[in-house]
Amino acid sequence: MIKLYGLPMSNYYSLAKALLIEKGAPFEEVKAPPTQEESNLVRTPMGKMPSIEVDGHYLSESLAIASFLEGAYPEPRLLPTDPFAAAKVMELCCHITLDVELVARRCLPEAFFGQSVSDETKAATDTDLQRGMRAVNRLMVCAPYAAGAELTLADFYTFYTFGLSGGIVQKIFGRDLLDGYDNIRGLMARLAEHPSIARVEAEKAG
Ligand SMILES: N[C@@H](CCC(=O)N[C@@H](CS)C(=O)NCC(=O)O)C(=O)O
Structure with a gap:
């Protein structure tokens, strides 16, 4: 039995939980806040x-x-068997994480934790996010899934990154991160109904 x-509340935790459900892996959840304690x-x-x-x-x-x-639960596959196609999925995951999520997170302390970030940080975040979104969008297939015809790992990164990043952008910049990206907006709606993701979100809400 895997312990998670x-x-x-963590989008990365939710992502891992959705993957465990998707793979049908037996797991139990253990509440563990992020701390610097040795344990x-x-x-x-x-x-x-x-x-x-x-x-x-x-x-x-x-x-x-x-x-x-x-590797441990090959079915259902979340990476194509073709090595280059699998690497393209990983490429998309990397750009989603590095160029959208981590950029938006610079403003997380002000958006959700009552702290403030400088105007310089906000301006740089806005510029870098627009570049990151353009980059991600170049790789996004959204037909119907992020990387093409099949559901892949990139869909899980899409759902959990754009959920958090969109919330930050709305709070800090008062705009919709997905304005101009209706393809990703449509994908987000489809993914919200995907059973493993829907279960994670329902359990979070409940
Ligand atoms: N790169 C990590 C990121 C994990 C991450 O940033 N987790 C956040 C919660 S969503 C966290 O634990 N933050 C507390 C901290 O930074 O100390 C992953 O993909 O798992």
Whole structure:
């Protein structure tokens, strides 16, 4: 039985949970806030969530967790068998995370934690986000899924990144991150109804 550590409020935790459900992997959730305590750092060396425990061994980072699950539970596949097609999915995941999520997160302290970020940070975030969105959109297929005809790991990164990033952009800049990106907006709506994602969101709300 896999243990999933973290809190449902985390989009990365939710992503890992949706992947576990998608793969049909038996798991249990263990509430573990992000801390710098040794008991947490042994599981996740930056103290972040999520992490998982498999047969007494710990693994952090959502991409590493996804990689483990893909190997341990090959069906349903979330990466194409063709190596180049699989790498294209990973490329999309990287750009979504690095060029949208991590950029938007610069303003997370002000958007959701009552702190403030400088006007310079906001201006740079706005500029960099627009560039990141254009980059991601170049790779997005959205026909009907992020990377093409099949559901892949990129869909899970899409749903959980654009959910959080969109919330930050709305709060800080008062605009919709997906304005001009109706393809991604449509995909988000489809993914919200995908059973594993819908279950994670329902359990979070409940
Ligand atoms: N790159 C990590 C990011 C994980 C992450 O940033 N988790 C956030 C919650 S969504 C966290 O634990 N933040 C607390 C902290 O930064 O100390 C992953 O993909 O798993």
